[in-house]
Amino acid sequence: MSGSSPESPRQHTRQRTLKGARMVFNDGKSSFDVLIRDLSEGGAKLKLGSASWTAPDTFDLIIPxxxxxxxxxxxxxxxxxxxxxxxxxxxxxQLNRPPAIPAAISAPNLTTRS
Incomplete structure (x- = not known):
C-alpha cells in the first residue's frame, strides 16, 4: 500500500455517486457492505459502515x-x-467486461479497387 493521500493527483476523473457495493476479502470468507462515493475507470472512494473498521490492503469490490x-x-x-x-x-x-474485438475484425475494410 502506498502512502498517497486523497488529495493526490489522479489518472482518471472521478464521478460522484452513491452506490451500494460489497467489499470481499479473506479468500471470499469475509465481506461487508460499503457505499461508493466517487467512481472512475481506475478506482473509487468508499465509505465504510463504521470508522472503527480497517479495510484490508487488497480486496474485491462487487458492484451490483x-x-x-x-x-x-x-x-x-x-x-x-x-x-x-x-x-x-x-x-x-473489470472482470465482467466482454473481451475487446480487435480493430481488424470489427472495422470493415472500406477501400475499393477500380
Whole structure:
C-alpha cells in the first residue's frame, strides 16, 4: 500500500455517486457492505459502515448493476484510509467486461479497387 493521500493527483476523473457495493476479502470468507462515493475507470472512494473498521490492503469490490442484474467485480488495492473513507485503486481490469474485438475484425475494410 502506498502512502498517497486523497488529495493526490489522479489518472482518471472521478464521478460522484452513491452506490451500494460489497467489499470481499479473506479468500471470499469475509465481506461487508460499503457505499461508493466517487467512481472512475481506475478506482473509487468508499465509505465504510463504521470508522472503527480497517479495510484490508487488497480486496474485491462487487458492484451490483440493477439494469442487467450482472454485478461487476474489481480487484482493488487500498491506497489510503481516513476514518470511514477508503481510497481504492482497481488493480485488474473489470472482470465482467466482454473481451475487446480487435480493430481488424470489427472495422470493415472500406477501400475499393477500380
Amino acid at each position: 448493476n440493477p439494469n442487467t442484474g450482472v454485478p461487476t467485480k474489481h480487484h482493488c488495492e487500498k491506497r489510503w484510509q481516513r476514518s470511514d473513507l477508503v481510497g481504492a485503486r482497481f488493480i485488474e481490469p
